Amino acid sequence: MIPLAQATQPLSFWQAEPGSAKMWALIVGAVVVGFVAVAALLRTPTRVRPMIVSAVTFLGGLYFVLHWLWPTAQDYSPDEVPRNAVEGFSFWLQGTLPSVTAFAQSLGAMLLGIGIYSLLSIHLGRLLKRQKDWFFSLVFTLSMASMILFGYWDWITRLTPEGAKAASETPSLFPHFAKDLLFSGLFINMDAVMFSIIAFFIFSAAYRAFRIRSTESTILLGTALIVMLGLMGGVVVSQDTLLNSLAKPGESVIVDSLRLPTIRTWIQDNLQSPSIRAMEFGLAIGGLAMALRLWLSIEKGVSH
Amino acid sequence: MSDQNTGPAKKPIGELLQSANRTFLYFILFLVVSLSLVVTQIRKVEVPTRPEAYTIEAYKILRNVPPGGVVIVDTGFTNSSRGENGGQMEALLRILMRSGAKFAVLSWVEPQCIEIARGFIRTINEERKAAGEAPYREWEDYLILGFFPDGPTMLQTVHQNVREAWKTRQATDPSTGEKKSVFESPVLRNVQRIEDVYAYVTLSASGTMPTIVARIGKQVKVISMITGVMFPEQLNYYKSGQLKGLVNGLSGCVELEWLMEKGIDAAGVVGGDAPGKPVAAAFKGAKNFDRGMAYYLALHSALTLLILAVAVGNVGMWLTNRSKKR
Numbered sequence: 001m002i003p004l005a006q007a008t009q010p011l012s013f014w015q016a017e018p019g020s021a022k023m024w025a026l027i028v029g030a031v032v033v034g035f036v037a038v039a040a041l042l043r044t045p046t047r048v049r050p051m052i053v054s055a056v057t058f059l060g061g062l063y064f065v066l067h068w069l070w071p072t073a074q075d076y077s078p079d080e081v082p083r084n085a086v087e088g089f090s091f092w093l094q095g096t097l098p099s100v101t102a103f104a105q106s107l108g109a110m111l112l113g114i115g116i117y118s119l120l121s122i123h124l125g126r127l128l129k130r131q132k133d134w135f136f137s138l139v140f141t142l143s144m145a146s147m148i149l150f151g152y153w154d155w156i157t158r159l160t161p162e163g164a165k166a167a168s169e170t171p172s173l174f175p176h177f178a179k180d181l182l183f184s185g186l187f188i189n190m191d192a193v194m195f196s197i198i199a200f201f202i203f204s205a206a207y208r209a210f211r212i213r214s215t216e217s218t219i220l221l222g223t224a225l226i227v228m229l230g231l232m233g234g235v236v237v238s239q240d241t242l243l244n245s246l247a248k249p250g251e252s253v254i255v256d257s258l259r260l261p262t263i264r265t266w267i268q269d270n271l272q273s274p275s276i277r278a279m280e281f282g283l284a285i286g287g288l289a290m291a292l293r294l295w296l297s298i299e300k301g302v303s304h
Numbered sequence: 305m306s307d308q309n310t311g312p313a314k315k316p317i318g319e320l321l322q323s324a325n326r327t328f329l330y331f332i333l334f335l336v337v338s339l340s341l342v343v344t345q346i347r348k349v350e351v352p353t354r355p356e357a358y359t360i361e362a363y364k365i366l367r368n369v370p371p372g373g374v375v376i377v378d379t380g381f382t383n384s385s386r387g388e389n390g391g392q393m394e395a396l397l398r399i400l401m402r403s404g405a406k407f408a409v410l411s412w413v414e415p416q417c418i419e420i421a422r423g424f425i426r427t428i429n430e431e432r433k434a435a436g437e438a439p440y441r442e443w444e445d446y447l448i449l450g451f452f453p454d455g456p457t458m459l460q461t462v463h464q465n466v467r468e469a470w471k472t473r474q475a476t477d478p479s480t481g482e483k484k485s486v487f488e489s490p491v492l493r494n495v496q497r498i499e500d501v502y503a504y505v506t507l508s509a510s511g512t513m514p515t516i517v518a519r520i521g522k523q524v525k526v527i528s529m530i531t532g533v534m535f536p537e538q539l540n541y542y543k544s545g546q547l548k549g550l551v552n553g554l555s556g557c558v559e560l561e562w563l564m565e566k567g568i569d570a571a572g573v574v575g576g577d578a579p580g581k582p583v584a585a586a587f588k589g590a591k592n593f594d595r596g597m598a599y600y601l602a603l604h605s606a607l608t609l610l611i612l613a614v615a616v617g618n619v620g621m622w623l624t625n626r627s628k629k630r
Contacts, residue, residue, distance in 0.1 A: 011471065018474050019483065067460070076464065098468040101457040108453025112415070161481040184423060191383035199337075199606065200330045207329060207613040211621050221614070228607045231532075231555050233353025233600065240354070261354065268539065277540050 014099045030106065054297035061295035063100060067093050119144075147182055154179040223267060230264035316627055321620025329613070336609050340602035350593060351600045355559035355574055358542050360584075362527045362549025363563040365503055366396065367584035371404030373502040374495055376524075378516065379421045380413035380508035385531050386420075389507050391557035391595035392529040393421065396505060397428045399564065401440050402587055405502070406491040408447040412455025413512060418448060431591065442475065447491045449473050455512070459519040466498045498523045503548075505529065513538055517546045525549075529556070554603055557596035564592040 016023035041049060072090050073080070082088035123137035153175040157163045167176045212218050229235050239260050247255040256262055293299040315323070343349060355363075369375055377396065381389035400407050409425075411417035425446065429439040440446050449470055452458040461469035467487060474483045486492050495501060498520055506513055507529045517526055525548040528538055532553030541547040551560055566575035567586025586592075 015472050018472060064460075072464075094464060097461050097464055098471075101454070101461045101469065102472075104454040104457040105452060112453065161476060161478055164476070183419060188383045188386070188420070188423075192386050195384035196387070200333060203333050203606075203610055203613065204326050204329050206610055207324065207617050210614045210617065212618055213621075225611065228611060232604045232607055233555065233558060234351045234604055236354050237352040261356075268536070269543075272536050273540050273543060276536055280537070280540065 012099050012102075014102055034110070050297070057297055058295060061291075063093075065295075067097065116144075147187070150175060150178040150182055223271075226260065226263050226267060230260050236260050316624065318620045318623030318625075318627060321616050322624065323620075324613075324616075333606065333609060336605045337602045340605040341598070344598050344601045349601050350597060351558075351604060353555070353558050353562050353600075355563055356552070356556070358539075358547075358550035359552070359556050359559040360563065360568065360574065362529075362551050363399075363560060364568065364584045365525055365527060365549055366399045366505075367403065367563075369400065369403050369405040369502050373405050374491060374500070375400055375405050375407045376501055376504045377407050377409045377421070378504065378506040378508075378512075379409060379411050379417045380506060380510065380512045381531075382414055382416055382420060382509070385509035387599060388531045388553045388557060389509060389529065390424070391554065391599070392551055392560065393424045393507055394428060394595055395557060395560045395564065396507070396529065397424060398587070398590075398592070399560075401428060401432065401445075402590065406445055408449050408486070408491055410449035410452060412452040412458060413508065413510065415451045418451055422448065435591070441478070443477055443489050443491075445491070447475055447486050447489055449486060456515050456519070459516060462498050463519045463523065466495060466501075503527055509534065511537060513541065513547070517541060521546050527551070554596060554599055558600045561593050561596045564590075 011017070014026075016026055041052065044052065070090055070093055071086065072094055073087070076091065076094045078095055080091065082091050120141070123140050125131075126137045127134050127141060154167070157173075157175055158167050167173060171177065171180065210217075210221060210224075212221055243255050243259055246252070249256060249259075290299070366375075379393070381393075409418065409421050411421070425440065432439050442448065450473060458469055470486055470492075473486045475486050475489060476482070477484050477488070487495070498504075501524050503525045504516065504520065505527045506516055509531045511534060513526070513528045513530070520526070526546070527549040528541070528547050529551040530538055530553070532555070535550070535552040535556075538547065538550060542550045551557065563574065563584065564587050567588075568574055568583040569576035569578040570580030570582055571578035572583050
């Protein structure tokens, strides 16, 4: 148990206070080492590269497999002394997890960077070469640049307590207004509009495709009808009121069986949930097989 | 030659019913949904609902967070599912703020989720100010832990040691203007292990919940607020007891608002008035119906229209088949 007085955990070599000189030094160092590693990998013979990638993948996966399988202490504390080699290895696994996690966070953040680089390289290339639909690339590039510019401007002005107070009290200040206009005014609404368009497609598709042509489609249509009616609280309550005039809940099995929530719950519990559970078991087994293939670099396209 | 032979042949009624123009369908849907929204706003329509057991369980947990109790809000939705998750987030924030709970917001789905959550906190704070209540203050009452690019490993460390997992995260202490560790804030000061957190609420439009349940589900009560599309998949986790509460899309959001308005009495009846300490009290006189109820009539109208459209198409097919047989 960590003592109450110990508000913060000591930082490891791989971690630093946000904004500190050490953090910036680590970032620059990581970028340099990353570039050197990639350059070195590119210079290695082609037939050796898959072996390096496979070895790194295997070691990365092995750490988490061991973390999962190896017996671990329930209330592990870094100052504990292991009693034997098994416990010693367990402590090592538990002690190194925060650093491994920090490394994984950095890798995840680098992936975001790679995504931005990839998008910019495609769209700037199209824009400079005036290829087909270059105008959309221009719109994309300008939108991205302005969101980054005003987002960071706003963020920097909010860093000090005075700046944060000014931003909350005077929303018309330029960087806050510009960022709010771009994010809350435009982006939020356009994103919501994109998703709501699906409703129109579903409506049109259901009208054209949902036909009672066979026994299976009849069952599907009937089930969909019950589920849709069950989602409408107004219908459920009205039907309940109507059936209550025939018999109160619990008085008649027949009347109770006709209630929409009863039918819907029966479908959910006896048909839908078991089917989904079975699918999830199948997916999980498939996922495990795929994870094994990736971990052991059997999957083609990873190391070949 | 007579005009009868050259004029366009009239479509039989059955075929007409099956071949409605797409633009017409889109227009009807737009009209019906828009009118429903306008009517709800003007007449303040309250469509009744009957909360499901999983929503009731979620409300019971959230409503009974002790003052000062900590809840982790794991936000994983963007504006694409704002119609469902947005209302859930607003209801969640209202319940937590009115109960005096402290909360910390994090995300590991998309960086923009945090910014969206900030917007919702601002909205509810403005509402509190307008109602004469004290707004929730960052650092004192809530924290923004930020975005974690790799959620599964972060959660794995939370399972082992929550202080290790978030130790580099900082927030500004307004009393000194200094950046400090989030564990120095009144929100997380007493959290030594994840078991010290009262509940972990995940709001998502995707399947992030199993990752959470697999790592910390045995240590903390996990509640999932999801979109209607994801609900059937997550119901299994509620049935198995791995999820302690579940809020299903827009209808779940309305149910949550309904429970905030009506409460659950000592006998466990929603809206009942049995004597004794209520299982989960209502927030009488406060603004409980909002985004969920605002969209609920539109959901009814859209689903009714969908059922009607499918019925019309099938009647058309039946008429066509009948005329062919003749």
